[in-house]
Amino acid sequence: MVYIISIILVGIGVYGLMTQKNLFKHLISLSIIDTAVNIFIVATGYVNGGKAPIYTKNFPSFAIGRFVDPLPQALVLTAIVIGVGTLAVGASLLVRVKEKHSSIDVENMKGVGE
Amino acid sequence: MISLLIAIPLLLAFVSVMWKRLAKPLFFLAAVTNMTVLLASWFPNSVEIHVMGSWKPPFGINLVFDNASFYAALVVNFFFFLVSLMPNLVESYGVSLMLLMAAANGFVLTGDLFNSFVFMEIMTITAVTVASRRENFYNAFKYLILGGIAGSIYLLATIFAYTATGSLNMAHVSMATISASSLVAITTLYAIGLGVEAKLFPLNGWVSGVYGGNDLAPVILGTSVSFAALYMVGRLFGTVFHGSGAGVLYTLALITIIIGEVAALRQQNLLKAFAYSSVAQAGVVVAMISKGTSRAMGLAYFHLTNDAVAKFVIFLVAGFLVYNYKNLNGVFKKHKVLGASFSMATFSLVGFPLFAGFQSKLRIIMELFSMKDYLFPAVMLLATLIEVGYVVRWNVKLWFEEETDEKADNPIVAGTLALILSLLLVAVFIKPEIFLGGAMKMGNALADTKDYIHGVLSVVKGGM
Numbered sequence: 001m002v003y004i005i006s007i008i009l010v011g012i013g014v015y016g017l018m019t020q021k022n023l024f025k026h027l028i029s030l031s032i033i034d035t036a037v038n039i040f041i042v043a044t045g046y047v048n049g050g051k052a053p054i055y056t057k058n059f060p061s062f063a064i065g066r067f068v069d070p071l072p073q074a075l076v077l078t079a080i081v082i083g084v085g086t087l088a089v090g091a092s093l094l095v096r097v098k099e100k101h102s103s104i105d106v107e108n109m110k111g112v113g114e
Numbered sequence: 115m116i117s118l119l120i121a122i123p124l125l126l127a128f129v130s131v132m133w134k135r136l137a138k139p140l141f142f143l144a145a146v147t148n149m150t151v152l153l154a155s156w157f158p159n160s161v162e163i164h165v166m167g168s169w170k171p172p173f174g175i176n177l178v179f180d181n182a183s184f185y186a187a188l189v190v191n192f193f194f195f196l197v198s199l200m201p202n203l204v205e206s207y208g209v210s211l212m213l214l215m216a217a218a219n220g221f222v223l224t225g226d227l228f229n230s231f232v233f234m235e236i237m238t239i240t241a242v243t244v245a246s247r248r249e250n251f252y253n254a255f256k257y258l259i260l261g262g263i264a265g266s267i268y269l270l271a272t273i274f275a276y277t278a279t280g281s282l283n284m285a286h287v288s289m290a291t292i293s294a295s296s297l298v299a300i301t302t303l304y305a306i307g308l309g310v311e312a313k314l315f316p317l318n319g320w321v322s323g324v325y326g327g328n329d330l331a332p333v334i335l336g337t338s339v340s341f342a343a344l345y346m347v348g349r350l351f352g353t354v355f356h357g358s359g360a361g362v363l364y365t366l367a368l369i370t371i372i373i374g375e376v377a378a379l380r381q382q383n384l385l386k387a388f389a390y391s392s393v394a395q396a397g398v399v400v401a402m403i404s405k406g407t408s409r410a411m412g413l414a415y416f417h418l419t420n421d422a423v424a425k426f427v428i429f430l431v432a433g434f435l436v437y438n439y440k441n442l443n444g445v446f447k448k449h450k451v452l453g454a455s456f457s458m459a460t461f462s463l464v465g466f467p468l469f470a471g472f473q474s475k476l477r478i479i480m481e482l483f484s485m486k487d488y489l490f491p492a493v494m495l496l497a498t499l500i501e502v503g504y505v506v507r508w509n510v511k512l513w514f515e516e517e518t519d520e521k522a523d524n525p526i527v528a529g530t531l532a533l534i535l536s537l538l539l540v541a542v543f544i545k546p547e548i549f550l551g552g553a554m555k556m557g558n559a560l561a562d563t564k565d566y567i568h569g570v571l572s573v574v575k576g577g578m
Contacts, residue, residue, distance in 0.1 A: 017263075023255060030262045037266045041273050071282075072273070075228055079269060082235045086262050089239050093258065096251040112252055 002043040009036030023097065023104040027090045034083040038076045045072030115151060116179045117164050119187060119219040122147050127212035137208025138201050144212050145198040148191045148219070157181055157555060161569020163225065171225070171570050172283035178225035178570060182353075182559035185552045186222045186345035189419060191215070193337040193426060196535075200527050203330050203433075207244055211334070214240040218342040225570055227272045227282045230346065234311070235265045237342070241335055248437075250327030257320040260310050264317065268307025274300045285570035288354045288563050301359025304350055305366065311343035313396040314363075315370040322381070325389030329433025332385060336392045336429055337422040344396065344418055348403045348411055352560040357406035364404040368493050370397030375500040384432045384442060387504060388425065391463060394497055395421040401490055402478060412550075412557025413481055417474035419549045420462060423539060424471065427459035427532045434525055435512075444517030449524055453513060455532035460505045462539040465498055470542035470549070 009032055016029030046068050053070035094104050101109035123144040130137040164177040194215045197203060204211060217236035224230050238261035246254035276282055278300065279290035292300070309317040325332035351359060374394030381387035395417070402414035431452045439445050446453025462469035465476070475498070479491045542548050559566070 017259070026259050030259055030266075033263060033266050037270055037273075040270070044273055044277050071276070075269075075273070078228075078232060082232065082265070085239055086235070086258065086265075089242055090255065090258050090262075093242070093246060093251050093255045096246070096249070097255060100249055100251055109252070 002039060002046070006036045006040040006043065009033070009039065021106045023094055023106065024091075027087065027094065030090070031083065031087055034079070034086075038079055038083075041072045041076050041079070045069035115155060115164075116162075116177055116223060117166075118151050119148050119191070119223065120177075120216050122151075123212040123216040123219070127209050127216065130209050130212065134206075134209075137206070137212075138204050141204060141208040141212050142198040144215060145191065145195040148215070149195050152184070152188050152191060155179070155184070157184055157552070159555075161559075161566055163570055172281050172286035175224065175226045175229045176283070176570065177223040178284075178566075179223065180559045180566065180569065181552075181555040182345070182349065182557075183223050185415070185556040186341060187219055188552070189341050189422060190218050190222060190338045193334065193341075193422065194218075196426065196531055197330075197334055199531065202525075203333065203528075205247075205330075207247060207330060210240050210243040214244065214334070214339070218338055221342050222345055225284050227275055227284060227287065228269075229282075231265065231269050231272055234268060234307075234346075237311070237339060238262070238265060241331075241339055244334060245324040245327060245331045247330050248328035250324070250331075253320070253323030253327045257324050260317065260320050264307050264310035267303050271300050271303030271307055274303060283570070284349070284354050285567045288356070289567055289571075297355065297358045301351065301355055302362055304355075305359055305362050308343060308347055308350070309366070311339065312347055312400060313340065313370070313374075313393045314366050314400060315373050315393075315397070318370065318374075318393050318396075321393050322377070322386040322389045325392065325429070326383055326386035329385075329429075329437055332389060332392075332429035333426060333433065336389070336425045340392070340396060341418060341422055344399050344403070345415075347400055348414070348556075348560045351403060352406060352411055353563050353566050356563060357404075360404040360406055364401055364490075367397045367399075367401035367404060368490065370394065371401070371493055371497050375497045379500050379504045381504075383436075384508065385429070385436055387508065388428050388432060391501065391504075392421075392425055394501075395425075395463075398478070398494065398497075405482075405485065405487075406561070407485075408558045408561035409554070410481055410485075410557070411560050412554035413474065413478050415556050416546075416550050416553035417471075417478060419553060420470040420474045420539065420542065423535050424459040424462045427455050427535050427539075428463070430528050430532050431456040431459075434522075434528060438522035439518075439520050441518045441520065442512055443515035444513065445520075446513045447517050448521060449529070451524070451529045451533055455529070455536040456512070457509055458536035458539060459532075460509060462536075464501045464505050468540060468543055470539040470546075473543055473546040473550070 013029045013033035050068035053067040098104050103109050126140040126144045130140045161180040166175045217233045220233035242254050242258045245257050275287055278292045278296040279287045281287050313321055371394045374390050378387050378390035399414045399418045402410050462471040465471040482491045
């Protein structure tokens with residue numbers, strides 16, 4: 001189920017990138033794809049009936065199958081931070097695009113030529 | 115010691131955020147330090163690793179220093195060093211360049227798949243800021259979007275590799291038995307993920323806008339960053355996945371060569387024309403890497419080194435001309451040293467005798483014939499014919515057409531560097547071993563998976 005949500009979100013992101021003319025919507029689409037990938041990664045580490053990967057006195061051993069895989073969660077944390085960085089750089093670029101070309105809609109931007 | 119290659123530029127970048135005036139000298143200091151560290155550890159001839167946080171491989175992250183990563187790091191840092199010698203070019207981008215240098219070094223040295231993703235993302239973000247110089251915001255934004263998507267796909271490939279093997283360590287992953295279907299998915303995703311930075315068709319739409327948008331981006335992104343990205347193609351497809359997915363790479367690379375050259379021929383903007391040429395040469399390198407043998411990979415990196423040196427000269431000269439003259443006709447009559455350097459570099463690009471490009475192209479074609487591959491040489495020869503067309507056209511325009519009254523001062527440092535590097539291209543023709551020796555060692559190291567695994571996993575220090 002979670003995988004399906006992830007695939008649908010990637011589809012929405014790709015659709016946004018291909019159809020939208022507003023550059024901010026491109027950035028949002030990219031963010032949706034990032035989120036979809038992150039959800040997918042967390043889902044790969046999930047174990048049915050598994051507990052949170054925290055070593056306590058109630059869970060004294062690392063018996064296989066009792067904990068969900070903590071590594072994908074750690075990876076996702078890093079990926080989220082990177083995604084935020086990308087979003088920040090993209091948003092700041094869009095401010096400058098707006099200043100220079102009067103718009104962030106590709107059809108109304110002035111002075112953009114190949 | 116090798117972790118200094120990442121730590122020093124990273125540290126100095128943070129310091130220069132607080133003292134912005136120091137950014138230029140600190141960038142120079144970082145480049146000199148990195149070159150010193152590399153020269154002090156000249157070709158290790160074995161696989162050395164730096165274990166981070168005392169976590170013994172395959173746990174934790176380790177940096178790998180072998181002949182391949184040494185040669186790649188040497189080329190990457192060499193171009194950063196050259197850029198640091200030109201304060202006018204660096205301007206207020208010292209911090210970005212230092213971060214880019216740290217990320218490119220990390221990308222080359224890391225032995226961990228996820229860590230390589232992190233460094234690739236830092237590389238993309240800082241490359242985007244460099245690309246935005248001279249108000250080139252829109253093209254920088256397009257690059258960010260493409261780079262972001264590529265990053266997500268690279269991450270997805272890494273997770274697929276993790277679920278298939280249970281590890282993120284490159285040496286450990288290369289030991290694992292991966293099912294054929296998983297391998298297809300992983301290598302295809304990696305090909306797409308690396309395709310943006312490696313300028314592969316159809317992911318190279320950003321190149322002309324970014325390289326053609328200012329004078330700094332092509333000089334550093336077309337040389338150092340390209341080399342780092344193409345090194346990773348060799349590391350992943352050569353060492354880690356033993357040539358799986360090479361068919362996809364080979365096909366994409368051949369299409370890239372043709373499309374790149376045709377676009378370069380049609381292009382009327384000097385920087386953009388050679389940006390497309392850079393795309394085509396990346397195609398040659400990737401196609402050669404996809405052959406998978408140590409000699410083929412060595413020759414690929416020999417060609418890439420020649421191309422990077424030639425492109426540095428071409429973009430340096432072209433950047434100066436485009437941003438100082440409105441009309442480029444006959445401009446080399448006023449800048450003869452720049453003109454001579456540019457012509458020598460472009461002739462090397464084509465592969466005329468007397469220049470380095472001839473040595474690498476000839477060897478590549480001979481090697482392909484010995485492998486009984488006749489399609490790639492045919493594509494390469496066709497590409498060379500197209501190259502002759504636009505290189506001669508640009509040289510005639512810049513040397514012989516009627517000049518205007520515009521006048522700019524000769525850039526002394528850039529002119530000297532361009533001349534030295536173009537003479538280096540002649541020297542490499544006379545004595546190819548200058549680059550060939552290192553490139554072949556790199557090819558051998560990339561193809562020798564057993565040695566890589568043994569070197570990384572035999573570490574005795576550290577542990578859980």
